[in-house]
Amino acid sequence: MSSNALTIILYVILGTFAGSLLCVIPALHIYNVAGIAVVLWMGTKSLIPYYALAPFFMSLVVSFAFINTIPMTFFNTADESAGASMLPSTDMVTRGRGKDAALLTGMGTLAGAFMLILLYPFFWYIWPYLARVTGPHLHWLLGLIIVHYIMSEWPKGAGRGPTVWAKFRDAWRNVFAGLLTFTLASIFGLIFLSKPILPAANSFQNIMPVFVGFFAIPSIIQSLLSDYDPPKQYDSKYINAGWEDFSYGLLPGFIGGMLAAYLPAVTAGIGAMLAGHTTNHRNLERADFRPPKEEGTIVDLHTPEMYYRQERLFMIAGGTIKILYYVGAFLLLFVLTELTPYGTGRGGLTFILKPVFIAEPGDFLVMASTIVLSAGLSFILLTYLASLMTKILPKLNLKFIYVMALTMVFIIIYTMGGGVIGIGVSLVTACIGMIPVFYGCRRSHAMAVLLVPITLNMAGYGDTIINLLRLA
Amino acid sequence: MNQISKEKPKENSKENNGDGGICPICGYFVGLAPTCTRCGARVEKRIAITVARRIAIFGSILGLILLWYAAILKEPEAIKIGDISATMNNALVEVEGRVTSININEEKNSLKLSISDGTGDGLNVNAINKLNKFREALGEDIPAIKDTVRVVGALNVSQSWGSSMFLSLPSRLKLVEKYTIKDRNIGDITSNDEGDLYRITVAVKEYEKLTTNSGYVLNKFVLGDNTGDIEMVLFSTDFESLAKEVRYVITKPGSRFRMLVDVSTYRDEPQVKISDPSNPDNIEILSSAGGKMPEDIPEDIPEDLKEREASKLSSADIGNAYKVSARVKEVGLGGEGVYLTLDGTDIQIFISYSQQEKINNFDKLNDGGEIQAPMKLVSSDYGPELRLTDVNSAVVK
Numbered sequence: 001m002s003s004n005a006l007t008i009i010l011y012v013i014l015g016t017f018a019g020s021l022l023c024v025i026p027a028l029h030i031y032n033v034a035g036i037a038v039v040l041w042m043g044t045k046s047l048i049p050y051y052a053l054a055p056f057f058m059s060l061v062v063s064f065a066f067i068n069t070i071p072m073t074f075f076n077t078a079d080e081s082a083g084a085s086m087l088p089s090t091d092m093v094t095r096g097r098g099k100d101a102a103l104l105t106g107m108g109t110l111a112g113a114f115m116l117i118l119l120y121p122f123f124w125y126i127w128p129y130l131a132r133v134t135g136p137h138l139h140w141l142l143g144l145i146i147v148h149y150i151m152s153e154w155p156k157g158a159g160r161g162p163t164v165w166a167k168f169r170d171a172w173r174n175v176f177a178g179l180l181t182f183t184l185a186s187i188f189g190l191i192f193l194s195k196p197i198l199p200a201a202n203s204f205q206n207i208m209p210v211f212v213g214f215f216a217i218p219s220i221i222q223s224l225l226s227d228y229d230p231p232k233q234y235d236s237k238y239i240n241a242g243w244e245d246f247s248y249g250l251l252p253g254f255i256g257g258m259l260a261a262y263l264p265a266v267t268a269g270i271g272a273m274l275a276g277h278t279t280n281h282r283n284l285e286r287a288d289f290r291p292p293k294e295e296g297t298i299v300d301l302h303t304p305e306m307y308y309r310q311e312r313l314f315m316i317a318g319g320t321i322k323i324l325y326y327v328g329a330f331l332l333l334f335v336l337t338e339l340t341p342y343g344t345g346r347g348g349l350t351f352i353l354k355p356v357f358i359a360e361p362g363d364f365l366v367m368a369s370t371i372v373l374s375a376g377l378s379f380i381l382l383t384y385l386a387s388l389m390t391k392i393l394p395k396l397n398l399k400f401i402y403v404m405a406l407t408m409v410f411i412i413i414y415t416m417g418g419g420v421i422g423i424g425v426s427l428v429t430a431c432i433g434m435i436p437v438f439y440g441c442r443r444s445h446a447m448a449v450l451l452v453p454i455t456l457n458m459a460g461y462g463d464t465i466i467n468l469l470r471l472a
Numbered sequence: 473m474n475q476i477s478k479e480k481p482k483e484n485s486k487e488n489n490g491d492g493g494i495c496p497i498c499g500y501f502v503g504l505a506p507t508c509t510r511c512g513a514r515v516e517k518r519i520a521i522t523v524a525r526r527i528a529i530f531g532s533i534l535g536l537i538l539l540w541y542a543a544i545l546k547e548p549e550a551i552k553i554g555d556i557s558a559t560m561n562n563a564l565v566e567v568e569g570r571v572t573s574i575n576i577n578e579e580k581n582s583l584k585l586s587i588s589d590g591t592g593d594g595l596n597v598n599a600i601n602k603l604n605k606f607r608e609a610l611g612e613d614i615p616a617i618k619d620t621v622r623v624v625g626a627l628n629v630s631q632s633w634g635s636s637m638f639l640s641l642p643s644r645l646k647l648v649e650k651y652t653i654k655d656r657n658i659g660d661i662t663s664n665d666e667g668d669l670y671r672i673t674v675a676v677k678e679y680e681k682l683t684t685n686s687g688y689v690l691n692k693f694v695l696g697d698n699t700g701d702i703e704m705v706l707f708s709t710d711f712e713s714l715a716k717e718v719r720y721v722i723t724k725p726g727s728r729f730r731m732l733v734d735v736s737t738y739r740d741e742p743q744v745k746i747s748d749p750s751n752p753d754n755i756e757i758l759s760s761a762g763g764k765m766p767e768d769i770p771e772d773i774p775e776d777l778k779e780r781e782a783s784k785l786s787s788a789d790i791g792n793a794y795k796v797s798a799r800v801k802e803v804g805l806g807g808e809g810v811y812l813t814l815d816g817t818d819i820q821i822f823i824s825y826s827q828q829e830k831i832n833n834f835d836k837l838n839d840g841g842e843i844q845a846p847m848k849l850v851s852s853d854y855g856p857e858l859r860l861t862d863v864n865s866a867v868v869k
Contacts, residue, residue: 042558184532188539195543196564200551203563203627225524229512341802342632355558358631361801428535434528438521463605463641471543472643 004051008366009373011052015059016374020381023067026075026405027216030064030326031348032412035205038352039416053357058367059374061330061349062113065323066378067385069105074098074230074389075401076223088311098233098393100240102386104312106379107239108319111250112257113375115320116328117368123332128339131262138264139458145266145274146451152273153178153441177439182448184432185214189449190456195471198418198425204352207450209417212409213429214446220402220409221430222437228398233390241312248309249316252276256317257324261332264346265450268325269443272318327371334364548624553635554591561629567595567637568622568648570667571615573748575825576603583639584825585615587623596636597623599645609642617747618651618669632804653732659699663742665735672744673758675728677701683791688850688859693722695744704733704744708848708859709824713750718757726761750829777846783816787856789849796858797844812843814858821847821858833868842869 022033034057041047048056073089089101134141159171188210198206222228256275260268290302326347333345336359343359413422429446436443456465466472493501495508495515502508502515550566569589576583581603588594599606607614615621624644625637639645656670678694689708694701711719721727732754733744747754780789782798799815809824821843828834833841845866847858860866 039559180529184536187536191536191540191543195546195548196562197539197542197546200549200560200563200565200627201557202559204559204561204629206562221524225521336802338801351561354631355561355629356631424535425539428532428539431528431531431535434524435532438525438528460601466641469540469543472641 004049007049008052008055008370011048011056012059012370012373013377015056016063016377016381019060019063020067020378020385023064024070024385025408026071026401027212027220027409028405028412029208029211029216030060030068031352032205032208032212032416034060034349034352035208035416036412038204038356042356054353054359054363055366055370057349057353058327058330058370061326062323062371062374063378063381065112065326066106066109066375066382068322069102069109069319069382070385070389073102073105074233074393075398076219076228088314092311093230093233096231096234097236097240098230099236099386099390100234101315102382102389103236103239104241104315105319105322106382106386107241107246108249108253108316108321109323110319110375110379111246111316112253112320112323113327113371115250115254116324116331116371120364120368123335124337127332127335127344128337131344132339134262139455142263142265142451142455142458145263145270146448146455149270149273149445150179150182153445173439174441177435178441178445181432181435181441181445184435185429185446185448186452188429188432189451189453190465191469191471192425192449193453194462194466194469198421202416202418204355205416206418207348209413209422209426210429210449212413212417213426214433214449215443216409217406217426217430218433218437218443220406221434224399224402230393233393235387235390241316245309245312246316249313250320252313253317253320254324256321257328260321260325261328262344262346265447265454267444267447268318268321270447271325272321273442273444275317275321276314323375331364331367331371334359334367336361336364552591553587553589553593553595556592556595556627556629556635558629560627563627564624565627565637566622566624568620569595570651571617571619571621573825574615574617577829578603585621585623587621593634596634597625597639597645598636599639602639602642606642606645610645610647613647615645615647616651618653619647620649620651622646622648657699658695658697658702661702661735661742661744663737663740665742666737668735669732669747670735670744671730671732673697673728673730674702676722676725676761679723679725681723689848691723702742702744703738704746705738706745706749709822709827710746710749712860713824713827713830714746714755715752718755721757721760721762724760724762728758729755730758731755750827782814782819782858785817785819785849785856785858787851790851790856791849793846793848795844796847797842799842819849819856819858821860823860827860827866831866831868843867844869 019030019033022028023030037057037060041053069089073093076090076093089098089105092098092101153175159167161167161170192210196203196206198209252272252275256268256271256273258271259274260266260271266274287304287307288302290300292298293300326349329347330345330349333343333350335343345359410423410426413426414420418425429449433443433446435441436445453462453465456462493503493505493515495502495511495513497513498508498511500508500510502510506516507514548564548566550568551560553567553569567587567589569587571585572588572594573586574584581601583599583603583606585597586594587597623637623639623646625639628636628638651669653669653671656665656672658672658674661670661672672695674695674697676693677696678692680692682690682692684690689711691706691708691711693704693706695704696702706714714722722729732747734747736743736745749755777793777795780794780796782796785794785796798817800812801815802813804811804813809822809828812821812823813819814821823831823834843866845860847860850857850859
């Protein structure tokens with residue numbers, strides 16, 4: 001084995017452990033870490049040899065896809081992929097089954113890692129044609145996604161209440177909240193992307209304060225305000241799924257993950273929503289009331305087995321979507337074919353590394369190997385961390401952790417994301433990001449911050465918007 | 473014995489705020505304690521969720537208005553090209569510099585400028601699919617070579633393409649100073665004129681064709697008028713860009729021309745070079761010493777040029793010309809054109825923007841197309857490099 005190969009393995013292991021350690025911190029996104037790492041690397045290039053740069057960053061992202069499950073599940077802190085697995089995991093934590101939730105998601109993520117390797121022929125021989133064919137049509141495809149996304153929120157409330165106004169409010173509250181969040185995030189995105197107000201020196205991270213505000217800060221505030229107090233957690237020795245669950249869960253995982261990996265501004269949460277229809281079996285078998293089983297009770301609410309399966313499939317698919325979104329999007333940068341000479345890489349890491357790194361033919365196999373090695377290590381770490389969390393969660397001072405995480409996030413924004421202006425920007429987006437939290441609609445409506453400006457720019461209306469907003 | 477209240481606490485009610493010593497979360501009786509001993513919830517001075525909701529709504533609307541106002545007031549940072557770094561990717565900045573080259577693609581409706589402020593390698597400014605908009609808005613003020621312009625746009629810093637800027641609106645391109653091209657006598661051109669552009673009326677006094685050790689072909693001229701002489705060197709790529717008739721006449725000493733030239737220096741002596749040789753407006757034949765151009769101008773390339781696959785070329789072939797056919801593996805930007813890396817080799821071909829316009833279907837090369845042309849293998853600092861010896865014969869499949 002050459003010394004270069006050994007060096008790459010060493011950096012992959014280092015990246016996996018560094019990523020795992022940092023990802024446990026609530027609200028710290030791996031793209032914040034990657035941004036800091038790139039700046040450090042530019043200052044001292046001897047830190048990481050150039051040929052190990054991409055494997056190192058890949059292992060950081062792989063470990064994030066796995067270990068991020070810990071803070072998302074146990075600390076209730078969501079990022080932009082939250083919709084992929086968040087709600088059922090929160091529910092499971094409140095029933096003491098946080099480890100179950102973490103391992104189910106982790107197994108889905110592990111299956112997604114192997115899927116990325118097994119999909120090699122698909123990526124190499126079919127994907128370039130798909131990318132080529134869909135490339136000129138992305139603007140209207142994104143337009144359809146926007147329409148479907150908004151309409152899918154329509155209406156969820158049951159319309160219960162003592163007065164007409166109360167019924168109306170109950171029925172339409174989440175719809176209006178969703179529309180308001182979507183509209184405000186769109187306007188923010190149109191202004192911010194047309195004329196960024198952050199200093200030029202660190203503009204490669206100028207979207208960071210925006211995302212921290214939309215997702216991290218509201219999650220922490222929500223946890224602080226709600227006196228989040230998880231019950232005692234069970235340390236299960238089994239994974240709460242059968243093999244057949246994976247055969248059901250991986251298809252929506254693949255569909256949602258590939259949508260998120262390829263379509264600009266479509267995150268894992270949106271991908272999960274689009275693919276989630278395949279796991280929605282509630283119309284096949286409804287819950288119903290049956291004669292009481294226990295003495296002294298009036299009625300038995302029968303929950304069909306389908307509901308529990310749906311919960312498991314959601315977790316598995318969510319894990320798969322996460323790794324396809326974070327890791328797959330970066331891996332596509334290395335699919336260098338005649339049709340895609342520069343790859344089709346997307347996502348935050350591709351954007352962060354673009355100024356310092358160029359993918360070359362032959363890198364794909366190195367990156368695929370990196371994924372296998374890092375995924376294996378990360379999953380083992382996840383199992384131990386999940387067990388550890390079941391033991392220490394009741395003893396942790398969560399409020400202290402949240403306050404520290406919030407402080408750290410603001411320090412990162414101040415130093416890397418534009419100083420006081422960056423903090424101001426993150427506070428504005430935090431206000432918008434809190435609307436879904438307090439009024440009960442999807443958080444990923446905030447992704448309109450990228451979806452709408454990108455769609456309008458692709459459709460050729462970017463200039464018109466700049467003129468309309470008087471930002472020329 | 474304390475019991476958990478069965479009634480749901482009402483939000484914002486006095487009871488909910490801890491009055492009566494009841495925990496607002498679990499309903500446990502806590503007396504005067506500020507924190508519930510059962511569930512740890514704060515009993516007094518709690519922030520009502522309604523307040524947080526109002527902060528979210530009003531904060532976001534107020535914040536958006538402030539952001540919009542700040543964005544209107546924001547003046548993009550003025551930077552020097554030499555200061556552009558990787559961390560400035562995506563920054564909206566203002567750069568002022570002199571236009572060093574212009575590439576207009578009518579078919580793609582695009583305008584590409586290269587500008588230099590003397591501090592870096594230059595910056596490519598691209599207005600893709602917006603040429604007509606810029607022409608309509610700027611009219612006479614559309615920049616020409618050597619003009620000083622001020623541009624505002626988003627930087628795109630990438631390892632593959634270097635630094636470039638996206639120019640989205642005509643109002644973000646301002647002509648600061650129009651460069652006036654003056655006539656100049658040869659005797660008045662000094663090394664202080666380096667970087668300037670002049671129109672000269674000259675006769676060709678000497679012509680010599682040289683081949684360097686690395687295989688490059690240089691066309692060396694001595695031009696003169698009644699005030700003095702000056703040297704002009706054209707590399708084969710520039711020479712091939714000239715119109716066919718000009719190529720014939722300019723090699724005949726005694727021929728007279730009116731031409732637009734860039735001034736440079738070589739060993740502290742001034743030199744000139746035809747500015748954008750592919751532009752027929754930049755050189756005019758006043759008289760030909762070689763008589764009328766024959767129907768068939770003898771080409772430099774022998775008709776019996778051997779065909780050779782690019783993958784079979786080796787360093788032993790440096791200096792030799794072949795008809796080369798090769799599949800293009802990768803297209804990369806560099807200087808005033810693109811580098812094509814050939815499939816199965818490390819050999820690259822540099823094709824300037826002016827050459828690209830003469831090659832039919834050149835865009836198809838991005839699709840992994842094939843190029844066939846007479847080429848000569850030369851050595852460069854970065855390994856063997858192929859040079860087109862006759863652009864007009866290049867075929868793209």
